[in-house]
Amino acid sequence: MANLNKKKVYDLLLEIPQGYVVTYGDIASYFGNKKMARAIGTILHHNPDPNKYPCYKVVSAKGKLSKSFAFGGIQRQRELLENENIKVIDNKIDLKIYGFKFKK
DNA sequence: TAGATGACTCACA
DNA sequence: ATGTGAGCCATCT
Numbered sequence: 001m002a003n004l005n006k007k008k009v010y011d012l013l014l015e016i017p018q019g020y021v022v023t024y025g026d027i028a029s030y031f032g033n034k035k036m037a038r039a040i041g042t043i044l045h046h047n048p049d050p051n052k053y054p055c056y057k058v059v060s061a062k063g064k065l066s067k068s069f070a071f072g073g074i075q076r077q078r079e080l081l082e083n084e085n086i087k088v089i090d091n092k093i094d095l096k097i098y099g100f101k102f103k104k
Numbered sequence: 105t106a107g108a109t110g111a112c113t114c115a116c117a
Numbered sequence: 118a119t120g121t122g123a124g125c126c127a128t129c130t
Contacts, residue, residue, distance in 0.1 A: 005126090023113095024111080028126095035112090038112045038113080038126055038127080040112075043111095061113060066111040
């Protein structure tokens with residue numbers, strides 16, 4: 001199972017500044033492969049340390065929150081996001097404001 | 105090893 | 118706006 005990107009994904013999560021969020025596509029784009037968005041979801045699902053990696057800062061391309069969030073549910077995620085001054089409306093986030101782009 | 109599943113995204117109707 | 122189909126990757130069975 002020599003997976004290289006996995007650790008990198010987690011490392012990227014730590015790079016997300018407080019009050020900002022990223023999309024699966026952004027992370028995948030960071031790896032130069034947009035299609036990897038799916039793998040990102042799988043990887044985050046297998047998040048080894050959810051307490052350390054702010055996986056709740058990762059949302060879909062439309063700013064919608066994950067429906068199968070495993071850390072207390074989607075409502076828990078919304079709480080965490082609001083805790084960082086991120087306005088969550090109808091389980092969605094305004095990427096125009098909170099969308100963060102990784103520097104290559 | 106191969107087939108199915110999923111925390112995705114995009115394009116089209 | 119809502120629904121369907123296709124594509125890619127990591128993990129599971």
